[in-house]
Amino acid sequence: MYGAILGDMIGAPYEFDRGNKTKEFPLFVADSQFTDDTVMTITVAEALLRVDKNASDDTVRQEVISCMQSWGRKYPDAGYGGRFYGWLFASEMPQPYNSWGNGSAMRVSPVGWLYDTLEETRRFAKLSAEVTHNHPEGIKGAEATASAIFLARNGASKEEIKDYIVREFGYDLSRTCDEIRPNYHHVESCQETVPEAITAFLEGTSFEDVIRTAVSLGGDCDTLTCIAGSIAEAFYGVPQELVEECRRRLDDEMLEVVDRFERLIKKK
Numbered sequence: 313m314y315g316a317i318l319g320d321m322i323g324a325p326y327e328f329d330r331g332n333k334t335k336e337f338p339l340f341v342a343d344s345q346f347t348d349d350t351v352m353t354i355t356v357a358e359a360l361l362r363v364d365k366n367a368s369d370d371t372v373r374q375e376v377i378s379c380m381q382s383w384g385r386k387y388p389d390a391g392y393g394g395r396f397y398g399w400l401f402a403s404e405m406p407q408p409y410n411s412w413g414n415g416s417a418m419r420v421s422p423v424g425w426l427y428d429t430l431e432e433t434r435r436f437a438k439l440s441a442e443v444t445h446n447h448p449e450g451i452k453g454a455e456a457t458a459s460a461i462f463l464a465r466n467g468a469s470k471e472e473i474k475d476y477i478v479r480e481f482g483y484d485l486s487r488t489c490d491e492i493r494p495n496y497h498h499v500e501s502c503q504e505t506v507p508e509a510i511t512a513f514l515e516g517t518s519f520e521d522v523i524r525t526a527v528s529l530g531g532d533c534d535t536l537t538c539i540a541g542s543i544a545e546a547f548y549g550v551p552q553e554l555v556e557e558c559r560r561r562l563d564d565e566m567l568e569v570v571d572r573f574e575r576l577i578k579k580k
Contacts, residue, residue: 313353313354313357313421313422313425313542313545313570313573314545314550314554314555314558314570315421315519315541315542315543315544315545315546315550316349316350316353316418316421316538316539316541316542316545317346317349317350317353317354317538317541317558317562317570318523318541318550318554318557318558319349319523319526319534319536319537319538319539319540319541319542320346320347320349320350320353320418320534320535320537320538320541321340321344321345321346321350321534321558321561322339322340322344322523322527322537322541323523323526323527323533323534323535323536323537323538324343324344324345324346324347324534325341325343325344326527326530326533326534327498327532327533327534328498328532329497329498329530329531331527331528331530331533333493333528333529333530334528335521335524335525335527335528336524337524337527339520339523339554339557340557344561345561346390346561346562346566347390347391347534348387348390348391348392348396348415349418349419349534349535349538350390350538350562350566351383351384351387351390352380352383352384352415352418352419353418353419353421353422353538354383354566354569354570355376355379355380355382355383355384355419356376356379356419356420356421356422356423356440357422357569357570357573358379358383358569359372359375359376359378359379359380359440360372360375360376360422360423360426360436360440361569361572361573361576362375362379363375365426365427365432365436369439372436372439372440373439373442373443376439376440376443377405377406377443380400380443380444381400381401381402381406384397384400384401385400385401386565388400388401393413393415393500395409395411396411396413396415396444399444406443406444408442408443408444408445408446409444409446410446410447411444411445411446411447411450412445412447412448412449412450412453412501412502412503413445413450413500413501413502414453414500414501414502414505414506414532414535414536414539415444415445415450415500415535416440416441416444416445416450416451416453416454416502417453417454417456417457417502417505417506417509417535417539418535418538418539419440420437420440420441420454420457420458420542421457421458421461421538421539421542421545422573423436423437423440423454423458423461424437424457424458424459424460424461424462424464424465424542424546425461425462425465425546425573425577425580426576426577427462430459430462430463433458433459433462434455434458434459436458437451437454437455437457437458437459438451438454438455440454441453441454441455445502449501449502449503450502452481452502452503452506453502453503453505453506454502455481456477456480456481456483456506456510457506457509457510457539457542457543459476459477459480459481460473460476460477460510460513460543460546461542461543461545461546462546463476464543464546464547465546465547470513470514470547473510473514473543474510474514477510483506483507483510484507485507485510485511485514487511488511488515489511489512489515489525489528489529492508492511492529493528493529493530496508496529496530496531497530497531498530498531498532499531499532500532500535505531505532505535505536505539506539508526508529508531508536509526509536509537509539509540509543510539510540510543512525512526512529512536512537512540513526513540513543513544513547516540516544518548519541519544519545519548519549519550519551519554520551520554522540522541522543522544522548523537523540523541523544525540526539526540526541
């Protein structure tokens, strides 16, 4: 999940359209720190490491909820949206709130690595989303992102990934980044973030180029770049020097989950 976390860190200083919509920028600056995207990505990883793939839907949801509330309360100032913040700190069992926000897609990347079939991948992506983002667009964003990761790590070409996403999820991937960039602005919906993130991945020529392309689009670019980076990692891998930069910016308890996750992935 380094790709997602790096996308979050590198995109964070330029969120809220604070960048110049260019690919020419320093990858790391003083404000290149993790946000809620990273916290929740690690949360989903830990939750799914705790449950067997044959666990019931209710068991999976309960584990995801438990981990989200635990990690969210450890990092209360990570930048959560208002409704999600309230959900994290609910005193009773929190309920989904019909969100189509892009949070379901930014946290889903661990799902794309853990399962052996697209059917399993889409099931767990849906379960990870619907504890909060149970709107069809929220679920679709998570499923599309996890599916792209699954396909990329299993050797699919970019054209095959694009065709699958368009066929299964109906996203418009016909625009180029040059067409998207001029009028794109800060928006936090899956339907206006996930297609743009996938397009940045499709146009990029390396892991770093995908990251730079995603940031150059602007908007909610920590989340957009988190999503694009998560797919790019599965397709290209992540340069070791970027992995080391990433690790330097994570807390020890985060690294413990990341390391357990990476060890499991390497066994697959």
